[in-house]
Amino acid sequence: MRELVILAAVVSALHAASLPTDTDVQYECQEDQDNIATLEAESFINDHHRHGYKFKFVSLDSRSAEEKKVRLCDTVVLGITLEETECHIVNPKPLDQCTTRMETQTKVKAKCNVTVSSVEGKAAVKRYICDTEPASHEILLTKCPDCPSLLPLHDPKALESVKTALQKFNKESDHKSYFKLMEVGRISTQWMFSGQSFFAQFAIMETNCTNKEAPQNEESCKALCGDQARYGFCKSSKFGNEEPVNVECEIYEAQNITHPMKHPFPCHGFVKIPPAIYPICPFPPPRLCRGPPDFIRPRPPPQ
The missing domain is CATH 3.10.450.10 (Nuclear Transport Factor 2; Chain: A,)
Structure with a gap:
């Protein structure tokens, strides 16, 4: 009897090991794979966020597929909501152990449009742009009139x-x-x-x-x-x-x-001035000093 129990446990373990995980699945931009894309978006945004606090994924608000094909996959644009956590970017604590702020701490939300495609079967973020805003002072006063309010940094x-x-x-x-x-x-x-x-x-x-x-x-x-x-x-x-x-x-x-x-404020145009929070800057960063195209540059006078 003991041998049968051990054999059953071994078979169960082998079966569990053979089941596909998110890392094994070929990402093809399908709607039922949005959880893979949003996890990649959350990770990618935090990896490129250079100031302030880590952000955690909260909700998928919209999705749309672009007509242009990338490899075998339509490029998908996801509208997602992130919330600021209490973990600063220097904190090595894993994101799933970081708590998002309560309303009384002036919650900060980021509404992002993230473009995701498939590269070698993996979800890959191509670009994103976010609108990062703290909760309004009026909301804080309504819920907690005695709570501290944010100041400019x-x-x-x-x-x-x-x-x-x-x-x-x-x-x-x-x-x-x-x-x-x-x-x-x-x-x-x-x-x-x-x-x-x-x-x-x-x-x-x-x-x-x-x-x-x-x-x-x-x-x-x-x-x-x-x-x-x-x-x-x-x-x-x-x-x-x-x-x-x-x-x-x-x-x-x-x-x-x-x-x-x-x-400290490389993208101050994406947050209210004076800034009291660090916004999520767009990726890729905009070229602020782009010159005019060659075809409209004035030609040198003939010699």
């Missing part, structure tokens, strides 16, 4: 609280390396009896300076690159005018991540 007073928080972290940290600011992820504010309060989230990166030498020569400290650097994510709060800044940071082990783009 370049608010001077809020940035001063971030600077003070980072100085406090480096001073009290047990890490040998000095960390510098990579970017501010979010800033919110709330008025209290003691004055205006600030709540900030920001990413930091490890430098080639030690904690002892950095304060005297901060500008010369260069961020480490690639898999040599450790990154971190901090949350700070400053209650009122007189209270000291509180700060807590998570430091992640070195990982091979791509450095963010130099300019």
Whole structure:
């Protein structure tokens, strides 16, 4: 009897191993394969999102097939909704473990049109463009009138609280390396009896300076690159005018991540100004300095 049970278990395991998975299926842009395409779109967008937080797929809102054929597959345009999570891009946590923000935290949604086709039997994203917007302040006031509201990421007073928080972290940290600011992820504010309060989230990166030498020569400290650097994510709060800044940071082990783009707002036209969030920039990036075609360029005068 025991041998029959073992044999049945082996047969069941072999059968399960032989069943096709999403990675084994030949993607052909069919409607019943939209889950494959949306997963690829979610992954691709996050891989090319260089600032702010990871986004998670929420819903498929529309689909349309273009007439042009790519290999054996119609190119499909999917309208999808993504929501911003609480995981910053430097956080190595898998996306399925990241939670999306609640309404009271000013939820951020991205409506994207993603063009997907089949390349060697796999779903491949060709381009996308997204409209990224936070929930309106009126909605937040209706659901939570006492909740903090978002500030522009370049608010001077809020940035001063971030600077003070980072100085406090480096001073009290047990890490040998000095960390510098990579970017501010979010800033919110709330008025209290003691004055205006600030709540900030920001990413930091490890430098080639030690904690002892950095304060005297901060500008010369260069961020480490690639898999040599450790990154971190901090949350700070400053209650009122007189209270000291509180700060807590998570430091992640070195990982091979791509450095963010130099300019914090490479596609500011796709988000309300002044920006309080990081938008999902279009892919491929638009050519902003495109010259006129050759056939309309003025010809040089004859010699």
